[in-house]
Amino acid sequence: MTYALEIEELEKRYGDGFFALKGIDLQVAEGDFFALLGPNGAGKSTTLGIVSSLVNKSGGKVRVFGKDIDTELSDAKLNLGVVPQEFNFNQFEKVFDIVTTQAGYYGIPLKKARLSAEKYLKKLGLWDKRNTPARMLSGGMKRRLMIARALVHEPRLLILDEPTAGVDIELRRSMWQFLEEINRQGTTIILTTHYLEEAEALCRNIAIIDHGEIIRHTSKRELLQQLSVEAFILDTEKSLSAAPELEGFKCLINGDGALEVEVAKGQGLNALFKELERQNIKVSSMRTKANRLEELFVRMVEENAAEAESAKEGTA
Amino acid sequence: MTPLALWTAFQTIVLREIRRFTRIWPQTLLPPAVTMTLYFIIFGNLIGSRIGDMGGFDYMQFIVPGLIMMSVITSSYANVVSSFFSMKFQRSIEELLVSPVPNWTILAGYVVGGMSRGLIIGLIVTLLSLAFTQLAIHNLPMVIITVFLTSALFSLGGFINAMLATKFDDISIVPTFVLTPLTYLGGVFYSIDLLPEFWQNVSLANPILYMVNGFRYGILGVSDVNPFVSLGMILVFIVLLSAIALRMLARGKGIRH
Numbered sequence: 001m002t003y004a005l006e007i008e009e010l011e012k013r014y015g016d017g018f019f020a021l022k023g024i025d026l027q028v029a030e031g032d033f034f035a036l037l038g039p040n041g042a043g044k045s046t047t048l049g050i051v052s053s054l055v056n057k058s059g060g061k062v063r064v065f066g067k068d069i070d071t072e073l074s075d076a077k078l079n080l081g082v083v084p085q086e087f088n089f090n091q092f093e094k095v096f097d098i099v100t101t102q103a104g105y106y107g108i109p110l111k112k113a114r115l116s117a118e119k120y121l122k123k124l125g126l127w128d129k130r131n132t133p134a135r136m137l138s139g140g141m142k143r144r145l146m147i148a149r150a151l152v153h154e155p156r157l158l159i160l161d162e163p164t165a166g167v168d169i170e171l172r173r174s175m176w177q178f179l180e181e182i183n184r185q186g187t188t189i190i191l192t193t194h195y196l197e198e199a200e201a202l203c204r205n206i207a208i209i210d211h212g213e214i215i216r217h218t219s220k221r222e223l224l225q226q227l228s229v230e231a232f233i234l235d236t237e238k239s240l241s242a243a244p245e246l247e248g249f250k251c252l253i254n255g256d257g258a259l260e261v262e263v264a265k266g267q268g269l270n271a272l273f274k275e276l277e278r279q280n281i282k283v284s285s286m287r288t289k290a291n292r293l294e295e296l297f298v299r300m301v302e303e304n305a306a307e308a309e310s311a312k313e314g315t316a
Numbered sequence: 317m318t319p320l321a322l323w324t325a326f327q328t329i330v331l332r333e334i335r336r337f338t339r340i341w342p343q344t345l346l347p348p349a350v351t352m353t354l355y356f357i358i359f360g361n362l363i364g365s366r367i368g369d370m371g372g373f374d375y376m377q378f379i380v381p382g383l384i385m386m387s388v389i390t391s392s393y394a395n396v397v398s399s400f401f402s403m404k405f406q407r408s409i410e411e412l413l414v415s416p417v418p419n420w421t422i423l424a425g426y427v428v429g430g431m432s433r434g435l436i437i438g439l440i441v442t443l444l445s446l447a448f449t450q451l452a453i454h455n456l457p458m459v460i461i462t463v464f465l466t467s468a469l470f471s472l473g474g475f476i477n478a479m480l481a482t483k484f485d486d487i488s489i490v491p492t493f494v495l496t497p498l499t500y501l502g503g504v505f506y507s508i509d510l511l512p513e514f515w516q517n518v519s520l521a522n523p524i525l526y527m528v529n530g531f532r533y534g535i536l537g538v539s540d541v542n543p544f545v546s547l548g549m550i551l552v553f554i555v556l557l558s559a560i561a562l563r564m565l566a567r568g569k570g571i572r573h
Binding site: 104107 | 318320321322327335403406410411414415418573
């Protein structure tokens, strides 16, 4: 199998002694749509920063499409496009200049750079703003500008660090569609996000990082199969003063007065509705309490924290 | 990267630098023109006419090469230090760091960008000086080589300053407290023959003295120091500062975590 990204024993220790990455291993297959998830400070941005040469590693190996960043850095970078978390363009430059200048850094002649910039600015809905200084753009436009800039040299691997942070839901969904399209066309995508619905909707494989260690590295399908209980919120036609006794189901009335029911894996929703019918409870609408990946993510991070705590107590 | 791709990347950096300083010309090109015109009027015409000859030339002719060189030095330095530091500050330096451009191309691009501003200013000041005095070029190759190398040297100095700077104060400390005094004491306004022997010897430790005198030799044919020693010193400093700048880039000093 060809890997777009291979990471072996990657370590990062900052000058103040903080151990941000404790020897992580990670592989992302070519063509994958991969999510790197983790709480704040877990090591996601440090990992991607090392891959994109913005952070110096303390140890380990990184290869982009087989090109080692220690020995073939220039070749590795040619395959890579990076959309960072923070806005990092010259706020005073015009949109078109920012994108064509980036193409120039990759050695693309100006004529070709202009065509490529036009293509991606049009795709991302920024063509009308091409002569606008970047500081005049809205937050969503600035994010799209960074995506256009990262794609202008048509990289085989696109890294997105929180690409939809602070972007409204409509725009977020249009960005998802765009990312899915370029992934279908062959670009491998790695993203970090705090919107777990985003990872659930887009990604095929997932790694969860916490305290500088990969605590899970698997396919989304496999991960979601581990979810044993799912919670649903049901709005009833008549408000309920107390939680009904539903045989086989745990339920409660939540703060909004809606019925919250836990459905175990394999129980099925038909049984729940049969039980509701039997008790003459009419349901007007239904939704999941949290998205499934979010539940798993929270649980895994909590378990990891508990394990770390007990290990600490054990050594104390 | 192929040689052609490297050339494109180099050109991109240089053109972006030129675009930057021409876009903000009232901050970059106009002030030295105004300042130097005032120098020509006050020091050259008003005070200079009472001073008489210096080094065998009238005072205005004597100070013109020094003032041209002073403009070239400050403009080359200021261009690179402010451009590179503001890229660091806005984090747009990351655009370059993620790209495959090698460090030496980044350095060369910034240095040539700084030289472009320095040389344009040098040309503007030279043209302005013609309104006040006549310049007969004594040794054209010497003029061209000295001004190009000096401009390159101070662009390198600005680059290192910007790499080390962590706040805006840091980019004004060197120009204010090091560059300006060394330039003023570097024989722009006087020949060091006027100084007592002790201060003449102290002046010889000032690298800017060599650049000003090398350039003055090219224009007027007079110099306080051997002009070829001046060229040699500039070259040595260029090699030294290039090595320091490249090492800093390789280590990511101030630009990589």
